[in-house]
Amino acid sequence: MKNTTLNNLISDTVASKRVQEFVGKTALSLNGKRSLTRLSDMAVLKPEDILSLFHQKKLNEKDTMFWLGVLAVNAEEKAKKHEQLATMDELTQVYNRRAFIDNLSKELSRLRSKHLQIQKLLEEPMTLTLMIVDIDFFKKVNDKYGHLAGDQALRGVADVLKKQVRDTDSVFRYGGEEFTIVMPDTPREEALDAAKRINRAIAKANILINQRKKKYIKATVSVGVTSIDGHQLADMKVTDMMIPKMIAQADEALYFAKGNGRNQVTMWTKKIRNALKNGKIVKKSRYA
Numbered sequence: 001m002k003n004t005t006l007n008n009l010i011s012d013t014v015a016s017k018r019v020q021e022f023v024g025k026t027a028l029s030l031n032g033k034r035s036l037t038r039l040s041d042m043a044v045l046k047p048e049d050i051l052s053l054f055h056q057k058k059l060n061e062k063d064t065m066f067w068l069g070v071l072a073v074n075a076e077e078k079a080k081k082h083e084q085l086a087t088m089d090e091l092t093q094v095y096n097r098r099a100f101i102d103n104l105s106k107e108l109s110r111l112r113s114k115h116l117q118i119q120k121l122l123e124e125p126m127t128l129t130l131m132i133v134d135i136d137f138f139k140k141v142n143d144k145y146g147h148l149a150g151d152q153a154l155r156g157v158a159d160v161l162k163k164q165v166r167d168t169d170s171v172f173r174y175g176g177e178e179f180t181i182v183m184p185d186t187p188r189e190e191a192l193d194a195a196k197r198i199n200r201a202i203a204k205a206n207i208l209i210n211q212r213k214k215k216y217i218k219a220t221v222s223v224g225v226t227s228i229d230g231h232q233l234a235d236m237k238v239t240d241m242m243i244p245k246m247i248a249q250a251d252e253a254l255y256f257a258k259g260n261g262r263n264q265v266t267m268w269t270k271k272i273r274n275a276l277k278n279g280k281i282v283k284k285s286r287y288a
Contacts, residue, residue: 047071089173091151092158100172100180101243104130107184108228108239115230125229129183129191132250133161133198136220136262138177141209145217149209153219156207164198180250188227188267195223195265203263220263224254227267252276 047068054064087099095103111128135141135157142150154177161171161179174180181198183191199221206216226249233239253268255276266272 092173094158095172112233127227129186129227130246130250131181132224132254133179133221135177152209160205195225222257222262223265224250225267226250
């Protein structure tokens, strides 16, 4: 059956005629509870209403099956929209924190499965990369231009991030001015190059903060990056145990980037963790 919803039935010229005929046929009542006299009333239709009209002999069997199918497709579309609303950040139109945890969980499980199945056939280990991207001095934007301008800046940065990642990558708003990016099948060196590209793209972009006044600002970001190899998950029965570890590593790398001057990329290493533990900011490693 063609993917038909109530909305596109009403908007389509031919199908709209069928809807009008349906309204005309069934204008008396639905289950004796309410009248169906306008196109807008279609939104309240339920399968039991269609069956009731069939039993009242206002619909033949063919039309009954058609309308039951329409309602089923419409219900599926509504469920998809509700799911999207539950996983999207309304302000920036990237995925939200809940979706981030779900996605990272799935990618870790997928990485383990792929490692166990085909790793022996590959020369390089399969990897999964996580980035945390933080807008530098974001509080100053809010303080100087106001929170509405800050919201616009978040949208602008999110737009740049979406343009800079691959189709296989996912961008999320982690909270406040922080975003996360999950990059499947991305070795450390490639991840580092991607993070630097993102860093440069943000710095070059003109971020719109006031549409009416055509006001733009410049912004920079600090990026913390960590990668995990499949062999690190091989003996793990519950790969979700790696989620807090990866987030902690990316966060430590971000903290290092912030402490080392901002507007830069840092790849997590044990050296960086030790430096932070000892209260020192060391010279950047080749991954920083």
